[in-house]
Amino acid sequence: xxxxxxxxxxxxxxxIIGTGLLDTVGATIAQLLAGPRCVIITDANVAPLFGDRxxxxxxxxxxxxxxIAIPPGEGSKTLEQVGLICDQLVADGLDxxxxxxxxxxxxxGDISGFVASIYHRGIPHVQIPTTLLAMVDxxxxxxxxxxxxxGKNLLGAVHPPALVLEDADVLATLPARELTQGFAEIIxxxxxxxxxxxxxxxxxxxxxxxxxxRRNIEIKAGIVATDEMDxxxxxxLLNFGHTVGHAIESAxxxxxxxxxxxxxxxxVAAGTISMRKAGLVRSQRDAIxxxxxxxxxxxxxxxxxxxxxxxxxxxxxxxxxxxQIRFVVTPGIGSAHLADDITMEDIREAVDEL
Numbered sequence: 001x002x003x004x005x006x007x008x009x010x011x012x013x014x015x016i017i018g019t020g021l022l023d024t025v026g027a028t029i030a031q032l033l034a035g036p037r038c039v040i041i042t043d044a045n046v047a048p049l050f051g052d053r054x055x056x057x058x059x060x061x062x063x064x065x066x067x068i069a070i071p072p073g074e075g076s077k078t079l080e081q082v083g084l085i086c087d088q089l090v091a092d093g094l095d096x097x098x099x100x101x102x103x104x105x106x107x108x109g110d111i112s113g114f115v116a117s118i119y120h121r122g123i124p125h126v127q128i129p130t131t132l133l134a135m136v137d138x139x140x141x142x143x144x145x146x147x148x149x150x151g152k153n154l155l156g157a158v159h160p161p162a163l164v165l166e167d168a169d170v171l172a173t174l175p176a177r178e179l180t181q182g183f184a185e186i187i188x189x190x191x192x193x194x195x196x197x198x199x200x201x202x203x204x205x206x207x208x209x210x211x212x213x214r215r216n217i218e219i220k221a222g223i224v225a226t227d228e229m230d231x232x233x234x235x236x237l238l239n240f241g242h243t244v245g246h247a248i249e250s251a252x253x254x255x256x257x258x259x260x261x262x263x264x265x266x267x268v269a270a271g272t273i274s275m276r277k278a279g280l281v282r283s284q285r286d287a288i289x290x291x292x293x294x295x296x297x298x299x300x301x302x303x304x305x306x307x308x309x310x311x312x313x314x315x316x317x318x319x320x321x322x323x324q325i326r327f328v329v330t331p332g333i334g335s336a337h338l339a340d341d342i343t344m345e346d347i348r349e350a351v352d353e354l
Contacts, residue, residue, distance in 0.1 A: 014163055015140065015217055017210060021167035025054050025128065026061030029099075032163055033124055035063045037094050041085060041112035042103040043072040046130055049173055054103055054128065065101075066092050070111070074254035077111055077146040079155065085115050099124040099162065105131035105178075106138040106259060110153070113144030117159035124162040130170045132182025132209065133260050136189070136216035139164050141224040141235075147254075151316035152246045158229055168210050181260025183295040184241075186212065188267060189219045191288060192240050195334030201291060233326070233338045240328040240336050241267035244310070244351060248301070251309035257298070264297035269350040270329065276349075277342060278329035287333070301354040310351055311344070 016028065038058060042051055047069040058065040068088055070076045089098075100123060102112030109127055116125035129139040145156020171179060183201075190198035197215060204212060220238065227234035245266025249257060257265070271288045274280035289299050301307070327342035 013161055015166065015221070016164065017135075017166045017168070017214055017217070019167060019169050019210075021165050022050060022053050022128075022170070023057055025101075025165060026057035026059070026063060028165065029058070029063070029101075029126060029163065030061040033099050033126075034097055035099060037064045037066075037092065037098040038101060039066040039068060039089060039092065039094060039098070040101045040103050041068050041070070041108060041115065043076070043105075043108055044069050045072045046104045046108070050103060050130065050170065054101065058101075070108075072107070074107060074147060074152075074249070074259075077107055077153075079146055082111065082115055082118075082146060085111070086119055089115070089119055094119070094123070096120045096123060099126060101126045101128060103128045103130065104134075105129065106134045109134055109138050110143075110145050110156070113142070113159050113161070114146055114156055117144055117157040122159065125159060127161045127164040129164070129166055131174060132171060132179055132213075133185055134182075135166045135168075135171075135213050136182060137185040137220060137238075139166070140217055140220045141238075142228070151250055151313055154316060160228075166213065168213065171209065177258065180296050181258045181264075184260035184264040184267065184292070184297055186216055187288070187291055187295070187297075188238075188240050188263065189216050191267070191330055191333055192237050192328070192336035193219045193223070193334065195332075198287075198291070198333050202294070236326065236338055237328055237336045240330065241270045243314070243325075243327055244269040244347065247310045247313040250313035251306055256305070261298050264292050264299065265301060265354055267292065268299050269347070269354060270327070272350040272353055273327065273342060273346050274329040274331065277346060278331045278337075278339060280330055280332060284333050299354075301351075307351060311348065314344070314347065 051067050055065045055067055100112050100116040102109045113125050116123050127139040129135045142158045142160030144159050145153035148154045241263045245263040248265055249262040271285040275285045292299050325342050327339050328336055329339045330336045
């Protein structure tokens with residue numbers, strides 16, 4: 001039986017959350033988009049699990065779906081991979097009325113959304129996230145992009161999806177580590193916007209995550225709606241923990257840590273900086289570390305990690321403007337703001353403590 005809830009942010013689009021949604025993907029999309037040609041972009045891990053199911057649902061609704069499965073992981077987020085996908089879309093005859101379906105986690109959402117944003121100067125993008133992290137965070141808000149040698153998501157576009165379909169049933173297929181990394185973004189949302197959720201996470205029902213997913217979508221959609229294009233600084237609050245987290249990912253060549261794991265470490269560093277520069281009390285900083293640890297997320301860097309490479313990556317972070325650091329801090333669990341008085345030495349001291 002299918003149950004669903006709808007949310008929207010600016011510009012408006014539906015986010016449908018429930019169970020059993022994959023079997024009705026085609027009928028749901030047919031209410032919004034004409035096609036008939038479309039392509040499912042997924043990866044080699046997800047394709048065997050859900051690719052045929054989604055393709056058959058689309059075909060049953062009258063669409064002509066193709067499927068492109070790319071190698072899994074951050075290594076696929078390159079302009080080269082985007083070019084290969086676009087060449088296949090041309091060969092398959094997709095046009096301005098066609099649409100792209102991103103079926104997978106955050107990497108697939110980023111790259112499929114970027115392809116949709118540039119193909120024929122923009123065609124519709126449907127997100128079907130298959131990881132907890134993508135459901136609560138990356139599938140919402142329209143940010144797309146690929147990495148460069150200098151850093152993460154330095155090339156991209158804001159291209160809001162036409163629709164987001166979140167089927168909680170797929171979470172049962174996730175490896176434990178993949179599921180766990182999603183809680184880093186959930187804890188981040190609690191720190192910046194919902195102290196009550198922070199407390200509730202100590203006793204969360206991991207067998208029924210729909211209410212938690214719903215609340216996190218509400219938080220992110222509410223922030224995105226105030227600053228869709230990331231111009232005023234409001235949307236930047238969602239990057240709490242990400243300045244250091246992205247740099248750790250880059251320093252580890254996107255192999256050492258999953259995104260959520262790197263964000264967890266970035267949250268610890270941001271908490272330490274917030275304690276010194278934003279008035280966060282030590283007991284709350286420690287509570288943040290304890291909560292991350294309770295979800296088996298990393299809170300310390302191994303001693304042999306190449307810390308200096310973190311600082312080589314930091315200047316390429318998108319929150320640096322004119323060489324100045326814009327860093328998200330929290331004065332207390334449930335709120336956050338951008339600070340412009342954080343120095344590189346502050347960040348170095350916090351990283352040294354990881």
